[in-house]
Amino acid sequence: MGDPQFNKYPDLSLSQHIFHITNPASSKGTKQASLTVLQDAIKENNMAPLYRHLAHPSEGIMNLSGEGTTAHPMGGLRRTSSAAATLLATRRPSLEYPLAWDESLHDSLDQENKKELEAIQKEEDEATEKAGETEILAARGKRAEFWTKVGDKDKAVAAFEEVFEKTSILGTKIDIVLAIIRIGLFFGDKLLVKKNIERAGTLVESGGDWDRRNRLKAYQGLHLLTIRAHAAAAPLLLDSLSTFTSYELCNYSSLVIYAVLAGSVSLKRVDFKAKVFDAPEIKAILGDTDDRMAALSGTLSSGASTGDEDMTDGTSQSATPAPAAVNLTTLGQSHGGHQDDEAEIDFKPLAVLVNSLYRGRYQSYFSALASVEGQFLNQDRYLYEHRHWFVREMRLRGYQQLLQSYRVVSLTSMAKDFGVSVDYLDRDLSHFIAADRVPCTIDRVNEVIETNRPDDKNKQYNDVVKQGDQLITKLQKYGQSVRLRGSERG
Template sequence: MGSDPQYAKYPNLSLAQDIFNLSNPACSQTAQQASLKKLQSAISDHHMAPLYRHLAHPVEGILNSQGEGTPQHTASAGTKVLVNSNLLSGRKVPHKIDLAWDEKLYDSLVEENKKELDTLQKEEDDAAEAAGDTEVQAARGKRAEFWARVGDKDKAVAAYEAVFEKTGILGTKIDLVLAIIRIGLFFGDKQFVKKNVERANALVESGGDWDRRNRLKAYKGLHLLTIRSYNLAAPLLLDSLSTFTSYELCTYSNLVVYSVLAGSLALKRVDFKAKVVDAPEIRAILGEGEDRLSALTGAVSSGPGAGDEEMKDATSVTPGTASTVVNLTTLGTETDSEAPMDFSPLSNLVSSLYNGIYRSFFVALAAVEDNFLSQDRYLYEHRAWFVREMRLRGYQQLLQSYRVVGLSSMANDFGVTVDFLDRDLAKFIAGDRIACTIDRVNGIIETNRPDDKNKQYADVVKQGDALITKLQKYGQAVRLRGSERG
């Protein structure tokens, strides 16, 4: 049996989304104002002097007009930067942010930080004199959480590492590394997150309990999503749906969005049917009427034994209707303040892709880009790539069923012009992503189905040529070194 998770309260990752919203040109003015108020309240209530300086300082702040696109604040001489900062939607802030710099406010926040640090130091000293190592470690853990709360990334990581070095309990070590991962996620440092995800995975494999294994699965899935490894992220995120407990990482509604997007792009049609279309956790949110009720009551199941019921036609789903706006607090999750989310674009995407309603599929894909990809800090960077890959998936799904397809007929199915389809397919054909040729004179698309053995032979030849080239370069390098020794 494992102990309850520790160090899971800070940093608050939803605050990083609010900071992202301020610099996101696709975010509405209303949402930006709401995010600004939340950020100002958090800075004031939690005395976040380091984060306030990092964001709003006239010289070093990443949100100010003079320092636009500054990736991180300047470290003092001799100070090693542990975590890079990438909180904004791009290297240039597209408009002026109203997070003004107030020297008096900053000074008061710094003063509050000093008082709290003095209190923590006194607690640690008292524990060292009158108590044992456990109490001393608890005081040091509070100091680490303090730095994570106020937004000083490097001091927080250093403090967590100091606690880690003095800790012998495996569960606590895993919790500390997960807290360090969240600091990396907060500030958008992918390399730092990757290193610590691998570190946490090694600790879990050495004997971590079930709960921490399950929590790490969500962390790994989200990290893989941020580095565009959807094929690896999809199974992890989808598996996390039924046993999700990592509410410090993201809300359940966000996990549903990430899981459906990753599964829609990465899974083969059979797996897409079992793990996304028929998954009870997803049908409970994306389904309608009886589908949702049966999913919530456990009447449906996913997997190889699931039935092959057809999904409802996407054209019958009207975006914005109350039936697809889900308040996840009613589904038994532990999210007290999670706002209702309109999942209708996502539902339309899944339904139209699976049922082959390609005109609706393109409309739903555009709605998903506007409502999800362009609004989420983890998805924003890869939104154009995701849309392109989903278009490719739609093209592949249609073409694999036919030997010859009329160009105008296919364009009509997708609701695009012949010229657009010609240009779009040409890019994928040139990159060997679709095995077909376009005969524009006759107005047809002819699918090429290469023999598997011929493809394997071509792959062997290609890889063999690359290996021979590397061996030749290696041989030349060895001969040169030998002549130098002579």
């Protein structure tokens, strides 16, 4: 079906820089560097619509404080834009390094946009007069790419939809939908992304080639991660590690981070060992020197050990067989073979978290979790929104893993294992117990935790009784409302 099209824009790394500028957890150096990158990109690509969307004194989402300027005074506080909540880190950002508004700069960028649009329109008119439908569609595709490049979301989506309706080539249709998905990801429009993920899936199932099918898997995994569906995202992201080509979506290092985090919080122990802890692609990144060499040589195998219980999960089955070795020569390369400028990432906190969770080293597990929160969850626009939920679920996973091995455990010894105080453990664990997430009770008099192991028959019996009570209550309310007896109808 040909090489992928329309995959140059939007530049999703630019949305990460916008996030950094408005992120309270980002360092001053990071904010300043991101602001410089954003300003350079706006000037280089003549991004007048995005510049106005971000920085305009009265309309820009990065200027929500109501200050305005002398030329554009504001008549009071505006309602917080929903767009600000999706593209920025916070609804009302307090900017240490604001994106300054320059009317003359915007006007010059706008003039350049008009010139480029006139050239595209001229090309389309010439194609209409002298060439065929293919050349006309190519010109319309350039217009869609232009609006995507300058950051006008609505016009870009509308232009791509127009090209989609006119083309009959399945590969081009899939590429257009993937481009719309990236536009949605750039602006944080989850509804637009969800709609087009389903649309792309339908197109791929109707006859899409292997490359586009494989690229869509990464898109689906990333979308599921943004809506907190980690159990569904994990197998897709982990499968994408060995065949990743969607460098327009994210770099390989980011994919490793997303896959490891999603797998750690959602996979059962056997699947976690096979697909995360022992996976050669992940060993090649997170492992020590010996593990990396073993991954390269193909001596690492990905499978369950004999010491693990048989706990299979239907949602975590891989659709792509795990290779014997990972090809590290593809790391940092775009689909066209161009090198990406990836910043060096310290994966040590992530490696410690994975090892501590699997090996039951809970004291280092909690400290590694705190490091992962600071280094990854707080610094990534896709992970930031769900950082508190992720940390809470990982704490719960540690508690569950330790308690399932004991009938009774000392509260003091468990607190010591996790490196926390007894009072903190009591408070934290009590929330999970009240929510029926941990089957145990805390006896503060004797300073012990007693685990309850309800068997399946008792659980089924209790569920039937509970549902029966609810049904009886609903029938009683229904009977009172319809007044079945004839004497009460009047």
